[in-house]
Amino acid sequence: MTTAIRIDDLNFAHPGGSVPALERVSLTISTGESVALLGPSGAGKTTLLALLDGRLHGWRGRVSVLGAPLDPDQPPPRASRPDTGFVFQEFALVERSTVLRNVLNGRLGRMAPLRALLGSPRPHDLDIARTALTDCGIADLAERRVDSLSGGQRQRVAIARCLAQEPRLILADEPVSNLDPTRAGEVLALLTGAAQARGATALFSSHQPDLARRFAQRIIGMRNGRIVFDVPTSELQDEATAALYREAEPMPGSGLRAVS
């Protein structure tokens, strides 16, 4: 089995950050795995996903994504960018554009630079975008403007855009945080099912251990920038997840414990 992500002794502090955001993180994820990151607020989940997406610099350690080493001082080469798709917690959609246009934006990295600049997709790009819309159950919304959609519909658009990119690795930062439990299950089923159908690897963060259990084959627990457990889902003990959240640090100045 090939390796999608390999991390050895990764350490990172955000500029101006008072504590390390990632400390001595090591892990290997095989191609085709669906893996969930669990952990309380501030555990380092977003930081890890952003780093794997090539958006952070100045870290220490060794990281390779889809067989290519990441450089802590340089963004990844443009040619490799489309292979990694990212689903942002806040969707990052173009609000005044149509759903189809937003999903076609996922194709930009696969187009010749001039075509991408002109925003003129090939029929092939349109086919792929429409397939992604259908797979996400929103083909009927293609011509709607994003700013007229509900949160759940936007979430699906964000996933369709990611799928249209035809990524080999899908990174998703709390992709269902804005959804009710039923919709959240549907959307995670969609994300992990689409990844599996395409032979892609999926790594997503979540605050919902029950959903992580249902849709990930493996669960990584993080706390204070460190991995505290990394187990196949079938071996995850309730006590391990409870401890992950129970021991959350008090929120500074609030007198309250952070809850997720």
Ligand SMILES: Nc1ncnc2c1ncn2[C@@H]1O[C@H](COP(=O)(O)OP(=O)(O)OP(=O)(O)O)[C@@H](O)[C@H]1O
């Ligand atoms: N831009 C930033 N500048 C300084 N520190 C940051 C920045 N972003 C995150 N941090 C710090 O890095 C640590 C990890 O934060 P991160 O956002 O990765 O956690 P998280 O597990 O994704 O939390 P959440 O579940 O709330 O999204 C925290 O201590 C946080 O305060």
